[in-house]
Amino acid sequence: MRIAMIGTGYVGLVSGACFSEFGTEVVCVDRDANKIERLNDGQIPIFEPGLEDLVARNESAGRLSFTTDMKAAVQGCDAVFIAVGTPSRRGDGHADLTYVYDAAREIAAAADPETVVVTKSTVPVGTGREVEQILQETAPDKRLQVASNPEFLREGSAIGDFMRPDRVIIGAETQRAQTVLRALYRPLYLIETPIIFTSLETSELTKYAANAFLATKITFINEIADLCEAVGADVHDVARGMGLDGRIGRKFLHAGPGYGGSCFPKDTLALTRTAQQAGSPTRIVETVVDVNDRRKSAMADKIIAHMGGDVAGKTVALLGVTFKPNTDDMRESPSLAVVPALQQAGARVRAHDPEGMQAAQELLSDVTWCQEPYEAMQGADALVILTEWNQFRNLNLSRIKETLNAPTVVDLRNIYDPTEMWEQGFHYTCIGRAFGR
Ligand code: NAD
16 A cells, blocks of 8 residues: 655654554655655654654665655555644634645645545544545545544654554545555554544544543642642542542543643644534633643742742753653643743743753743753752653752752652652652642
8 A cells, every 4th residue: 555644743754654664655745845855864853762763664665755745745645644733723722724724735636536535633623524625626526535533642652652552543434435544554453453433523523532631631630739739638649549440540640730742732722612613612621721821830930939939040950841751842841831930030040851952942042951960950049850751760869969059859740759858858849749848
């Protein structure tokens, strides 16, 4: 089989490389010529564990290629996947579908008459029908088919997630679309991955419902963490006690500075807009969006309070700026709210992140970027841990104390044990485990 993947970002590049690993011939297309040039030079434009090897292996096997030439790429394809961005539209929070619709028009003009056009981007309910309309209007003589196949991979573990997903959702209403997608996912069928065939609308909504539910779970435990601080309970044990209930589950019950990233913030917001427009508001998700937004700026207040209430002229050492570990993605990262708020309060920021510093430099100004954690701590009045990279989990406590001006630590990812930190003489705080200190 042969497919084209339109959009070579976090989703398109990983999905394209993984399909080629399954034995399919894949052409990845992007309109960003620089990205394609780098890929053709053997450079991977994003940081994703294992991706470099996967791409190199399949490229040299002749199953994976990269181009800006959409026309040539889509010819002879059984399916063309749209994996372009769907960011929040400025002003109203709806998903911006310009890139999806542009791609659909370009595909319709160039594709073979019976190609299946699959939306892999996260798109609001109704987009598949709109794409269908665009295909018909642009190429009335062809019998192009539409399908929806939302992607559930997580940055940082994207390859494993794609190769061994919990499930695959396919919104396909015609025989041909179902047959092509079933064939493409055949390797997963063999390992008994549940593959659910639905209508276009159900498939589109399933993706938003799943993301909104996960965002709700995170926000729920964050609020419980705040309550723990107020009443002297330990959120770590509360989450464990809750999560061992099979109906609840242990995942996504880690209290922290609020969710970020390229998906949850925009997808929760877009779902609320879709629901309002449909006259069926999702009040829980609306609250989640609001609570999470406030939480990110509240984190700066928490740091300032722990540093004595005034950070003017003080220096903060910040570890981790990406929205989570194992990615270089800075989109909607809590650091984008925390760093400017600290600077506004008069603090200087020295920061280190294993992979995110290049992207962060374009988004955060007046930060002193450091090559390793202890360099960031030099001359700083407090250490703040904002992303739980493995590199930050086992820092040398004596060295931290020697390097900082004062042994003040704000651990917004709960990666250190509070009792141990207090015993070691740190002025330490974290999320929901402060026991009233
Ligand atoms: P991205 O911004 O990293 O990549 C999108 C790419 O599409 C860019 O390289 C852009 O140049 C390219 N592009 C845009 N229009 C094009 C066109 N007409 N022709 C060719 N290329 C074009 O985006 P992403 O993070 O990969 O996300 C893509 C979609 O997948 C979004 O809808 C997102 O919500 C969804 N998604 C993302 C993740 C994730 O973890 N990033 C997970 C699941 C789903």
